Amino acid sequence: MGDHHHGPAKGLSRWLFTTNHKDIGTMYLWFSFAMFIMGGAFAMVIRAELFQPGMQLVDPAFFNQMTTLHGLVMVFGAIMPSFVGLANWMIPMMIGAPDMALPRMNNWSFWILPPAFLLLASSLFMEGGAPAFGWTFYAPLSTTYAPPSVTYFIFSVHVLGLSSIMGSINIIATVMNMRAPGMTYMKMPLFVWTWLITAFLLVAVMPVLAGAVTMMLMDIHFGTSFFSAAGGGDPVLFQHIFWFFGHPEVYIIILPAFGVVSQIIPAFSRKPLFGYDSMVYATASIAFLSFIVWAHHMYTVGMPIAGELFFMYATMLIAVPTGVKVFNWITTMWRGAMTFETPMLFCIGFLVLFTIGGFTGLMLSIAPADFQYHDSYFVVAHFHYVMVAGAVFSMTAAVYYWLPKWCGRMYNETMGKTHFWISFIGFNVTFFPQHFVGLAGMPRRIPDYALQFADFNMMSSIGAFIYGASQILFLYNVIATIVAGKPVSDEKVWDGAEGLEWTVATPAPYHTFETPPTLDAKPAHA
Amino acid sequence: MCFEAKRLAKLALGPVLMLLSMVSAGVMAAGEKVNEVNMAPGVTAVGQNIFDLHMTIFWICVIIGLLVFGVMFYSIIYHRKSRGVTPATFHESTKVEIAWTVVPFLILIGMAVPATSTLLEIYDVEDAEMDILITGYQWKWKYEYLSDDGENVSFFSNLRTPQSEIYNSEDKGQHYLLEVDEPLVIPVDTKVRFLVTANDVIHAWWVPELAVKRDAIPGFINETWTLAEEEGIYRGQCAELCGKDHGFMPVVVNVVSQGEYDEWLSGKKAEAAEIKELMAQTFTMDELMERGKAVYDRNCLACHGANGEGGVGTAIAASAIATGDLAGHLDVGINGVAGTAMQAFGGQINDVEMAAVITYQRNAFGNNMGDMVQPIDVFNHKKG
């Protein structure tokens, strides 16, 4: 409002030196989209090779590099940074803060990311090729038997871990210290809650990942034998450390997505979120449980029976709070007055498909049955239902939902809905058949397969090309909106939307809430 | 033609058909035919139990799913703004929330009980009638029948599918990628204990129809077991990413009658005795080259290339070692190169094979050393 407020600097330096949460959020979002496209391109190579039995396009060694980079780029480059970007944009606006608590660190945590991924991608051109040991990089395949580029991989994991830790510290500091007066914890929007919990998870487990890769580095270059049986070490130790990070990691990916869905479903149901308190408690219990279930990824390594049983029971337990969340969302819709704009469609898509992924998760948690499922395409289907239809769908919903607030222009609704339906169909055609080939005995991470898997693999590949192509529509729609979308100026873009972010002007000014807002008596989430 | 048409229909009908076929497959529980959509109950009691667990939890999920999605779609249809409804304002109900926490919990306990008993069964390796040591190598399996008299029978099991099928210059056979040169042979109705380990990286030995999957980890020996109740040939694959040819190291298990098994075993023992005799023989260049090519194609080609051009391994054509000092070449063959993918083949192939393959490498791919290695040279080199 006041004229003394400066706007953004001009030119490149605006982006390079910015400490503005909105600028940084924007950069995170674009960066993650670029990574999504890159990881997607790798996936297209994988699906093209798997279109038919026989080796056609790439050799097995390169195929392994593709699966590895696809996983790493999607998890660490696309999904995680996209939610950090969303957090940057939305958390200050949702809690009535002028910016993030540590703006300079915020700049750093973004700007170290692109070089880290550049380094990782450049390993494709190195002698011996890129890492080819899977995104789970089990030793000793990733140590004694790794290509030389593994050292660059380790460095890049360190850097992105650093970025995540800085990002999380910032989020924790912001949420704990910068809430507007009257915004108590139990009045915070659920997106803020889920991110707060996620940030704690990140701070807890990223150092564990850093430890794992450091031990690899020592084994490779400094003669230690942490993971080498020949030197008295233990390859299984690697898996315990990795999954102690890895399982919480999957919740790091999904909790912010839960938050997004908990914002959007009430908005388009025109009804307050059902069971706010239980949502918070469910999120916290999922976060807690996520630390004591890691070895469900290791049922076949030969753990003692007591360990096996413990991890099975604990994993089965996770289904309870997860179920609570799904029931709450559906009850929020119950007797609402719903409309089905694109963000809502993506949330409903999320709800249906994530639930299916939860069901297969429950099946996988049954240890004896996992002896058959493990490392088959059934697992691949499971985690794509939770990560793509879960995290990516909810991220897409978030973009459609808040884009008008960000740029003051409305996206093209028909194109948005088309994007949804093509994505939804493409996704299912890709991943549903993978349940079948997995159950029928097709292992994951293979470049070629037996003839009985041919039909479903072809179907999967066709679906993947459809899903991939639909993202171009998404990109086009977003750019068209920013450049020439129909202007909107209502503060509340959606009539059912609630929360402080809808009280600032549209498009959101460069600086918001320089003086804290006053909250009315009503809780923010209601 | 007909095949293509069926295939097109399948591709076109999509998910509906898939769900139906999964359900029907579950009900029919698979006969001889390869099951394309569901888990195989297989030919063991454990496999049947796992299959039953799988189907039970599947149906529980289907029922919960129908309820949950039913409520959701009812709501989507009837509670929409376009019908002119006014939204309700309720936002909590302790009773309902307790119910949907407790009920799933009880269902889970119901599931945990049979899961626990099946798991205990899988872990019960007692009372096995015979032991087989399974070792994973990049990229093949080694089977060793452990016997009390120390006369162990052991052999490697390699992929048999030719490169020409993999690279599409020939039609693919029925068991494409699921066929080996020498399958594991075990007797029917006998509890067999498997000791599973690995030589290099982690592999996993998986045969769906025997309901066995166990990680093969270097430095560890895992135990598992099976008791096949039906004779037949059962096919599986390595299940843990183990490098370049992870997709090309199948497992084939031939379950036969006790009589056939005994016959097979004595045949293997006779073979071993024969090789012992061969060890003492001196071969001609032609004999060595012929044997050497076979050994090379089976054991070395994957890394060193069909024409010795290299790949994962260094080139053999014009290589300094293969065209250099013979002792040095033998040393690499027998002891490998520590810290690289070049394994110590001394324990993997016998002295006749080693002599042949080293001779072959020195005289093929344009290498022209003209010298020969005899089994006795290998033997002496090993002795040091």
Ligand code: HEM
């Ligand atoms: C109801 C909740 C869930 C349960 C009970 C569950 C259970 C499991 C189990 C037992 C496995 C190991 C399967 C195997 O390798 O044999 C697994 C794999 C996996 N899950 Fe879940 N899961 C759940 C939800 C999720 C969510 C929310 C995500 C992420 C958004 C996720 C991501 C993954 C991934 C990435 C893997 C595979 C990792 C790999 O081996 O590459 N899961 N899940």
Ligand SMILES: [Cu+2]
């Ligand atoms: Cu997990």
Ligand SMILES: [Cu+2]
């Ligand atoms: Cu393997």
